[in-house]
Amino acid sequence: MRFIYMSLFVLLFNCYQVERQCTDYKTGTFYSEITIDGTLYKSTFTRTDTLQIETYNNHVDSTKLRWINDCEVIFKTINPKSMAEKKDVHLKILTTTDSSYTFEYSYVGETKKQKGVAYKATTP
Template sequence: MKKGLYTIIISFLALSCYRPERNCQDYKTGTFSFDYVLNGEEKVGKFTRDELYSVEYYDNKIDSATVKWLNDCEFVLQDVKSKASVHMKILSTTDNSYTFEYSLVGEAKKIQGTATRTK
């Protein structure tokens, strides 16, 4: 019984120390693709981001937004036309992609996705 308890405690401690890799600086600029679902159909969108702007291409539409970095891993996109704002947070990174969560500014509902570097 004690051995099992010690194993559980050690496993819990080891897992609680795990932190996903977050090299957010590597993803501040570039060209990326992402998968999304629209009306039950899976689609692929693309976006290009530089220090000041993000241009998104999806479902035969183009949206532009200003980019304001809050820290190395969080930024706010503000749509140029509608002025709607989206809070983005990079949760983890790999060699060619990052996992993020986003929500409209002021809303609690968060959605996760993954963006893959294409250039």
């Protein structure tokens, strides 16, 4: 009887695993939306294997990328102008679709995480 319950548990657990296609989002042009304290923040960015250039509020930031695995990356600001920009950011892709991914991010070593969604940019 235990075997049946255990088998049922394993089957149910496997059915709810989310398949992620993170490699589809390692390079390209995207835009993201993040809501913090009820305010929506939008940015656009272009990513190569080792570099990301992001535009937010007419401000351009460049970061070096170090991929931990296909779904996790560390961002290091190239020319930080403040103490906050000197902190590395850890981003993890949680789910993917054919045109977007949901992610969570935080400063390296901190437990407070924020979530957001990034979309593949469409060319006109």
